[in-house]
Amino acid sequence: MKALHIITGLGVGGAEQQLRLLLRHLPVDCDVVTLTNPGPVAESLTADGVRVIHLGMSGNRDLSALPRLVRLIRSGRYDLVHTHLYRACVYGRIAARLAGVRAVVATEHSLGGRQLEGRALTAGVRALYLASEQLGHVTVAVSPTVADRLRRWGVPEPRIEVVPNGIDVARFRFDPVSREHTRRRLGLPQDAYVVGGIGRLTAGKRFGVLIGALARLPRDYRLLLVGGGPEENVLRRTAQRAGVTDRVLFTGERPYDADGTRGLDLPSLTSAMDVLASPSPEEAFGLAVVEGLAAGLPVLYASCPAIDDLPPGLTTVTRRVTGGPDAFAHALAETRALTWAGRSHPPPRPVSAAARHYCITRSAAQLMNVYAAAVSCSPPSRPPLGVTDR
Numbered sequence: 001m002k003a004l005h006i007i008t009g010l011g012v013g014g015a016e017q018q019l020r021l022l023l024r025h026l027p028v029d030c031d032v033v034t035l036t037n038p039g040p041v042a043e044s045l046t047a048d049g050v051r052v053i054h055l056g057m058s059g060n061r062d063l064s065a066l067p068r069l070v071r072l073i074r075s076g077r078y079d080l081v082h083t084h085l086y087r088a089c090v091y092g093r094i095a096a097r098l099a100g101v102r103a104v105v106a107t108e109h110s111l112g113g114r115q116l117e118g119r120a121l122t123a124g125v126r127a128l129y130l131a132s133e134q135l136g137h138v139t140v141a142v143s144p145t146v147a148d149r150l151r152r153w154g155v156p157e158p159r160i161e162v163v164p165n166g167i168d169v170a171r172f173r174f175d176p177v178s179r180e181h182t183r184r185r186l187g188l189p190q191d192a193y194v195v196g197g198i199g200r201l202t203a204g205k206r207f208g209v210l211i212g213a214l215a216r217l218p219r220d221y222r223l224l225l226v227g228g229g230p231e232e233n234v235l236r237r238t239a240q241r242a243g244v245t246d247r248v249l250f251t252g253e254r255p256y257d258a259d260g261t262r263g264l265d266l267p268s269l270t271s272a273m274d275v276l277a278s279p280s281p282e283e284a285f286g287l288a289v290v291e292g293l294a295a296g297l298p299v300l301y302a303s304c305p306a307i308d309d310l311p312p313g314l315t316t317v318t319r320r321v322t323g324g325p326d327a328f329a330h331a332l333a334e335t336r337a338l339t340w341a342g343r344s345h346p347p348p349r350p351v352s353a354a355a356r357h358y359c360i361t362r363s364a365a366q367l368m369n370v371y372a373a374a375v376s377c378s379p380p381s382r383p384p385l386g387v388t389d390r
Contacts, residue, residue: 001375002029004078006069006092008085009037010052012228012253013200014287015084015109016041018165023050025364028371031076035065035088040253060087066095073099079375080105083136086116090128093135103374106133107140107163111149112282115204130154137374140367142285145305161370164306165285166363169356172267172294174349182264182272186249192222193336196273196297198266198288199280201229206279206302208238212325213277213332215242221332226269228253270295274346275335277328278302279321289318290358296349298339300331306358316354 005023010016010032020041023030032050034042035057042052053072057065073081073095080103083092089106096104114121116129133139133155140163141147147162183190195214199205207225214223225235225248232250239248254266270276276292278301286304293299299318301307307318321331339347 001079001371002077003031003080003082003371004073004076005030005032006035006081006083006088006095007032008035008088009039010034010042010045011037011039012041014165014285015107018109018287019084020045020048021166021168021360022364022367024048025360026368028368031078033069033072033092035091057087057091066091066098069095070098073101079103080371082107085109086125086129089136090132093132097135103138103371104136105138105140105370105374106136107142108146108150108284109142109165110284111141111146111153112284113149114282126153133159137377138370140370143305144309146284163363163366163370164309164358165287165290166358166360167287167290167294167355169294169351169359172270172291172355173351174296174346175268175271176346178268179271179346182268185264186224186251186272188222188224188249188272189220192220193275193340194222194224194273195332196224196226196270196276196292197278198226198270198276198291199278201225201227201231201235203231203234204280204282205231206281207231207235209279209325209328210277211235211238211242211244211248213328214244214247216325216329217332219247221247223248224251224269224273225249226251226254226266266291267295270297273297274339275300275332277321277332278304279328290355293317293352294355296351298335300328300335307354310354310357314353314357316352318354 005019007019032045032052033055035055038054045052055065078101081092081096081101083089083106093104110116138161139155139159140161141150142165144162147160150160151157188194197207197210210223214221239245276297276299278289281302283303286306289299289301289304290306293316300321302321321327
């Protein structure tokens with residue numbers, strides 16, 4: 001089987017890094033097209049031996065990208081096209097059908113109750129999404145929660161499959177040597193209690209709540225924010241107004257693997273943390289929470305379908321927190337008291353059973369089942385009458 005993955009961009013983000021992890025475990029010959037922004041993940045994919053093509057799309061309404069994409073798909077003779085993220089799903093599904101691809105699969109990574117990839121769920125966004133969805137064969141939801149949202153939107157039940165996000169559990173295993181090295185490199189005191197936040201620095205992630213909580217806690221608490229985004233300057237000003245600038249550290253975007261040029265990777269940063277906090281009120285999956293659990297961290301979260309959708313009997317060191325800075329400050333203080341009682345060294349941090357449930361090899365195997373069914377049940381498609389790629 002030969003597959004083409006089409007994604008909106010390849011900067012450091014959850015969907016982008018999830019794609020890279022999947023390609024490492026899928027027994028399929030895969031190429032990748034990025035419509036825009038061939039960023040750090042594109043470099044990592046290339047280093048992995050994956051062919052990455054930058055389509056050079058200039059914006060959402062760059063219709064000239066469509067015939068280029070159709071020609072590229074036809075020349076590659078792909079058995080399956082798999083699209084990721086909103087713009088890539090719209091353009092990719094249309095192009096794949098025009099090119100006569102046998103099976104078209106899309107993954108819905110970021111559908112919330114009120115937003116999609118940070119954009120408001122307007123009637124126009126929904127209409128375009130549903131129109132393009134009809135051109136595909138399967139829509140993969142990253143959680144049962146997202147599957148329910150798709151059904152409520154009007155996506156037919158038979159076209160929805162659930163394949164949870166996955167992580168490389170071994171990569172996130174707690175390493176005390178890495179903890180010490182990372183803290184020293186970041187200038188974090190070895191005896192500080194480090195609260196971690198992982199994700200895009202956008203308003204929807206509510207990282208300002210953690211800054212407010214930090215201002216209510218003793219000075220040996222530190223906040224380590226891992227990620228980049230448009231709200232970074234807003235958060236820096238928030239920290240300044242709260243008087244905690246010297247206790248908040250912004251690392252910027254960090255890849256899953258260090259390569260000597262970008263320095264510390266995400267697993268080494270989770271080793272440096274003592275607790276992970278996720279104050280976002282609306283998530284499609286909650287990948288950062290699962291990464292924290294793989295690192296053996298206690299986790300405080302406002303929303304996490306990955307936890308809500310776990311099979312019965314899987315216990316996790318997690319706590320749902322509702323409210324703002326006061327609620328998170330109280331929960332952080334209680335978590336520290338429970339996990340560090342009488343200790344001068346980090347407590348044991350075994351991998352949570354919940355994290356093992358979301359191992360990337362399991363997700364890749366489930367996705368292969370989706371691919372096999374889509375290809376076997378889908379006859380070669382033809383372009384709609386009167387529509388060409390010119």
